[in-house]
Amino acid sequence: MDVHAARVLEFSRLAERVARHARTREGRDAVLNLSPLPPASFPELPAVMRQVARFMELVGEHGPVPLAGIRSLAADLELIRAEETYLPPPTLISIAETFRGLEDVTGYAAAMDERFFPLKILFEGLRSFRPLKELIESCFDEREEMKDSASHALAEIRRQIKSTRRNLKNILEAHLHNPDYQPIIQDHLITQRNNRYVIPVKLNFRTFFSGIIHDQSRTQMTFFVEPVETIGHNNSLGILQQEEQEEKIRILKMIAGHLRAERREIVRVLEQVFVLDQVQAKALYGREIGGTSPKLLTEWPAGFSLKQARHPLLLAEKGAAAVVPVDIDFAAGIQGLVVSGANTGGKTVALKTLGLVCLMARCGLVLPVAAESRVPLFDEIMADIGDEQSISKDVSTFSGHLHHLDEILRHCNARSLVLCDELGAGTDPQEGAALAMAVMDELHERQSAFLVTTHYNKVKAYAYERPWVESVAVSFDADSLQPLYRLQYGVPGLSNALQIARLLKLKSSVIARARKYLDRDHDQVMMMAEKLEKRLLQVENKERELFRLKQEAFHLREQCREEREKLREEQEKLRLTAKQQLEKIIGRAEKEFKALLAGLEEKQRELEEGSGLAKVKTGGMRHEFADLKREVTSLLPPAPERPRKAIDLSVLAVGDRVILDGSRQEAEVEAVDRQKKLVVLRLPGSVRASVPMDRIASIAGRKKKRDAENVRVSIPAGGGSPLPTLNLIGKRVEEAREELERYLDRAVRAGMGQVEIVHGFGTGRLRQGIHEFLRQLPYVSDYHHPPSEQGGQAVTVVKLNV
Known part of the structure; x- marks a missing residue:
């Protein structure tokens, strides 16, 4: 990476912005040292960018990976490489905290669902080292003191120390409270000197009891004496304390041995976690700027395009609502863009946006552009931006620019991007313009892509006269004297210096005098250019309004369709409810009627047996009930006829198996x-029948082998020009691709140069499938999303070669 270009493009600020999202110091340091991958690694970049984009979805759904408390342990583990070495308790407790962090990370990985399986590689092989963590935690308390339970030997030694210390203090307390010793007791307290328990007494203590003097006060009026009765106890206590220290060191060495055995594995796992932290930092930054993973180009004969691009630093600082997106398009055959227009209009921001986005792509970062963008991977990005004046080095602004231009022209090639802000500025306008044109000639010969900004009219004319350069203007509203921060292709921009001066409240008399110095020809050119710019702006506004109206009509049509469907469902639900209730009533009546008939027939038999009366005819009653049941059932509203799925009967051939309607x-x-x-x-049973084709409900199967003479090909008529908008919302990708292909074929035959495909936002799968299909079609010259007020990423505008 060109160091000067990285500096003037403020790449270090971008790295700092990404590093803010790192959770570990090592991950943060790695991101701060972020640098573009070399050209040999370009094939890896699409996968790297897709991984970051997928991680954005992961943290959006499950939150960031918990990395709190994790730090590098390489330096600590290096201290215990040799046998018999150990680490102090505070260091061990810090290591346990890192292991707790690793336990959180492995728990997070275990909770990930299968949709994020491609990210599993980042978590594979991670370990929490839980046994080591539990070993350390079992040996130390929250005050970093070793616990009695660290070993049975330590517990026993400390029990003996407590007992010996208690006996010692009892003997000393007896001396302090002995009435006979009160004349020589200087103070009623037990203290320590030379790690031995003593009491403070006066100079004449010897006449009362024997002991060893360990210290005296500054005034030499107090002696700290160990009575002879406590010498044995103090000796025992000293030996026990030495044994305690030896046991603690043994435990520390034991822990160090376990850490030493896992040293390489611990270092490997932590290095993997720091890589994970870097990917997560990129993903969190991507969510901050609303980044995407567009198509990356290693070759760009068909040009390249940054759609809806935003400057990443402005985006992170001000938010998406405050940053106006721009489209930076290098069409096929276009090698350079010459951007002109008013100061403060966004020329330099557009130039820096292109440079930073291309650098970000080489770093595997998601980009602040629309997903359908095509971003080139340049081997070198060179820039000459800003004031290069240096008084200490005796270098003027113009000299500084020349120095960097010389470096650029020495090293640029067909895989370089050259960015020059105010090319040729800082000297006589005539000579500066000539120099700028000569530099662009040289860049053209070297086949380098370039974007330059200028106020020179000759340079603007140069862009108009050469087919491999495109003139671009930054939009400016002359009525409100406000820049619009949009790029207009095919027209030069007016500098509007006097309008900007007025906007910045320069003295009006100075502006009036300046206008007098402008010649009449210049005024005419300015007026014509201003009218052209206004006309283009009006056309753009009308196009946006037209699209808005079309979108409103589309949404209203969709709303009506949804309401009709909802009404049909409600009708069907009411019909089914009424039918169920009526069927229950009929069922109960039928049951009661049958019981009544059964009773009647039973009585009939009894009468026949007793008196021989004529038989009562119940069959007529059954028929009457059946007629009544049919009459009641007919009162139900009929089930709505569902539209039958259309069948392509043009391909029907001898030998096919079909199913008739109602069969x-x-x-x-x-x-x-x-x-x-x-x-x-x-038909079944060798019965032959001639039926209308519209009686066929479905084609059950095709003949496996079809003779050539039986094949029929039918091309449906075009049916006139299709509508300019195709709605594919709600369709699956394969179904949408088939309908889109038929629609575009008709549009091309009808001579339509541009159409709109409405696919909605959704999960993005339908949009991605449509874009992949469009890239395969030879008659599609370009496609992009319109501005957000015209549908944004819910709509794709397709340009056709007709």
Whole structure:
């Protein structure tokens, strides 16, 4: 990476912005040292960028990976490489904290669902080292003191120390409270000197008891004496304390041994976690700027395009609502852009946006551009931006620019991007313009892509006269004297210096005098250019308004369709409810009627047996009940006829198996008369029948081997020009691609240069599938999302070669 270009493009600020999202010091340091991958690694970049984009989805759904408390342990583990070495308790407790952090990370990985399986590689092989963490935690308390339970030997030694210390203090307390010793007791307290327990007494203590003097006060009036009765106890206590220290060191060495055995594995796992932290920092930054992973180009004969691009630093600082996106388009055959227009209009921001986005792509960062962008991977990005004056080095602004231009022209090639702000500025305008044009000639010969900004009219004219350079203007509203921060292709921009001076409240008399110095020809050119710019702005506004109205109509149509569907569902629900209730009533009546008839027939038999009366006819009653049941059922509203899925009968051939409407049995096609729209079928039982083609409900199967003479090809008529908008919302990718292909074929035959595909936001799968399909079509010259007020990423505008 060119160091000067990285500095003037403020790449270090970008790295700092990403590093803010790192959770570990090592991950933060790695991001701060972020640098673009070399050209040999370009094939890896799409996968790297997709990984970051997928990680954005992961943290959006599950939150960031918990990395608190994790730090590098390499330096600590290096201290215990040799046997018999150990680490102090505070260091061990810090290591346990890192292991707790690793436990959180492995728990996070275990909770990830299978949708994020591609990210598993970042978590594979991670370990929490839980046994080591539990070993350390079992040995130390929160005050970093070793616990009695660290070993049985330590517990026993400390028990003996407590007992010996208690006996010692009892003997000393007896001396302090002995009435006979009160004349020589200087102070009623037990203290320590030379790690031995003593009491403070006066100079004449010897006449009362024997002991060893360990210290005296500054005034030499107090002696710190160990009575002879406590010497043995103090000796025992000293030996026990030495044993305690030896046992603690043994435990520390034991822990160090376990850490030493896992040293390489611990270092490997932590290095993997720091890589994970870097990917997460990129993902969190990507969410901050709303980044995408567009198509990356290693070659760009068809040009490249940054759609809806935003300056990443402005985006992170001010938010998406405050940053106006720009489209930076290098069409096929266009090698350079010459951007002109008012100061403060966004020329330099657009130039820096292109440079930073291309650097970000080489770093594997997601980009602040629309997903359908095509971003080139340049081997070198060179820039000459800003004031290069240096008084200490005796270098003027113009000299500084020349120095950097010389370096650029020495090293640029066909895989370089050159960015020059105010090319040729800082000297006589005539000579500066000539120098700028000569530099662009040289860049053209070297086949380098370039973007330059200028106020020179000659340089603007140069861009108009050469087919490999495109003139671009930054939009400016002359009425409100406000820049619009949009790029207009194919027109030069007006500098509007006097309008900007007025906006910045320069003295009005100075502006008036300046206008007098402008010649009449210049005024005419300015007026014509201003009118042209206004006309283009009006056209853009009308296009946006037209698209807005079309979007409103589309949404209203969709709303009506949804309301109709909802009404149909409600009607169906009411019909089914009424039918169920009526069926229950009829069922109960039928049950009661049958019981009544059964009772009546039973009485009939009894009468016949007793008196021989004529038989009562109940059959008529049954028929009457059945008629009444049918009459009641007919009161139900009929079930709405569902539209049958259209069948392409143009491909129907002899030998196909079909199913007729209202039937479940298959029949084989024996003949097809397309003129009369009749089909001869062989039904089950070798019965032949001639039926209309519209009676066929579905094609159950095709003949496995079809003779060439039986093949029929039918091309439907075009049916006139299709509508300029195709709605694919709600369709699956394969279904949408088939309908889109048919639609575009008709649009091309109708001579339509541009159409709009409405696919909605959704999960993005439909949009991605449509874009992948469009890239395969030879008659599609370009496609992009319109501005957000015209549908944004819910709509794709397709340009056709007609």
